[in-house]
Amino acid sequence: MEKKIEHLVQWLQQKVKEANVQGLIVGISGGIDSAVVAHLIKRACPSDSLGVIMPTKSNPQDKIDALKVVDSCGINHVVVELTETHNTLFQAIEEQLQAKGEWQEERSTLGDANTRARLRMTTLYAVANNYNYLVVGTDNAAEWLTGYFTKYGDGGVDLVPLVHLTKGEVREMARALGVPEDVITKAPSAGLWEGQTDENEMGTTYDMIDLYLKGKDIPDKDREIIERLHKRSEHKRQLAAAPSEFV
Numbered sequence: 337m338e339k340k341i342e343h344l345v346q347w348l349q350q351k352v353k354e355a356n357v358q359g360l361i362v363g364i365s366g367g368i369d370s371a372v373v374a375h376l377i378k379r380a381c382p383s384d385s386l387g388v389i390m391p392t393k394s395n396p397q398d399k400i401d402a403l404k405v406v407d408s409c410g411i412n413h414v415v416v417e418l419t420e421t422h423n424t425l426f427q428a429i430e431e432q433l434q435a436k437g438e439w440q441e442e443r444s445t446l447g448d449a450n451t452r453a454r455l456r457m458t459t460l461y462a463v464a465n466n467y468n469y470l471v472v473g474t475d476n477a478a479e480w481l482t483g484y485f486t487k488y489g490d491g492g493v494d495l496v497p498l499v500h501l502t503k504g505e506v507r508e509m510a511r512a513l514g515v516p517e518d519v520i521t522k523a524p525s526a527g528l529w530e531g532q533t534d535e536n537e538m539g540t541t542y543d544m545i546d547l548y549l550k551g552k553d554i555p556d557k558d559r560e561i562i563e564r565l566h567k568r569s570e571h572k573r574q575l576a577a578a579p580s581e582f583v
């Protein structure tokens with residue numbers, strides 16, 4: 337595991353050099369993926385790395401856990417509260433669409449949730465601009481395969497260091513890096529609505545997705561879910577579609 341960590345740390349340093357920037361930034365949620373990235377960027381750029389905690393109608397425990405992550409790696413950090421901003425933006429959208437009689441309440445949970453992720457992306461790029469840093473994403477192999485991220489939200493980043501690691505490998509790396517144990521063992525959640533957990537929403541488990549990634553046999557039900565999620569999210573792993581050139 338130390339070798340893998342060193343490989344990623346060196347890769348991050350190389351990307352900073354190639355882009356001719358000063359350092360790296362990540363959003364710290366209190367979950368394991370961003371905890372691992374925070375530790376990695378702190379190792380890669382000890383005096384030029386920043387963690388941003390962005391509560392957006394979040395469970396208060398998330399901020400407590402995010403601060404534990406900050407303490408565990410000693411990364412410079414800032415807290416930017418986005419709850420009010422999200423209320424203002426989303427209420428303005430709702431008001432205008434309701435006035436037209438075109439508001440679709442049943443679609444609004446996901447719209448609200450993805451707006452939280454995109455406000456965080458906007459915040460990270462504004463802060464990154466201030467420091468001349470690159471924005472580092474936290475997607476792992478399981479999330480990348482299933483497209484379990486918001487397009488141009490938490491998926492809107494410059495670098496994806498964890499994209500080849502299964503969730504199990506992220507856990508192993510977290511232990512090797514010294515991420516607090518309760519952050520490692522808590523149920524993965526996007527925190528986009530009350531009680532949301534990744535595994536409930538996807539309808540399968542990270543253990544199953546990890547086995548699938550390793551080419552192992554899994555029950556048909558789980559395979560079907562994973563392959564459906566993968567197919568449905570193909571557009572998220574591509575650049576925006578463009579027509580052929582004029583002839």
Ligand SMILES: Nc1ncnc2c1ncn2[C@@H]1O[C@H](COP(=O)(O)OP(=O)(O)OC[C@H]2O[C@@H]([n+]3cccc(C(=O)O)c3)[C@H](O)[C@@H]2O)[C@@H](O)[C@H]1O
Pocket residue numbers: 446449450453479483484485486487489490525526527528534537571
């Ligand atoms: N075929 C296609 N070609 C090109 N674009 C296509 C498309 N189909 C949809 N789209 C576009 O993509 C949009 C749908 O994608 P998107 O906006 O991402 O939304 P969607 O995939 O529906 O939702 C995001 C999912 O990621 C989860 N998530 C989000 C953030 C963080 C985490 C986490 O683990 O922490 C998880 C969230 O809980 C939810 O299940 C559509 O509104 C449409 O604009």
Ligand SMILES: Nc1ncnc2c1ncn2[C@@H]1O[C@H](COP(=O)(O)OP(=O)(O)OP(=O)(O)O)[C@@H](O)[C@H]1O
Pocket residue numbers: 362363364365366367368369370371388389390391392394398456474490523524525526527534
């Ligand atoms: N409240 C928040 N403050 C800062 N960044 C956040 C917040 N919520 C989400 N993010 C960012 O969005 C990313 C995607 O969330 P995701 O839930 O997949 O990762 P995680 O919380 O680090 O780990 P887990 O999947 O185990 O919950 C986070 O890793 C983090 O970079």
Ligand SMILES: [Mg+2]
Pocket residue numbers: 365367368524525526527
């Ligand atoms: Mg999370």
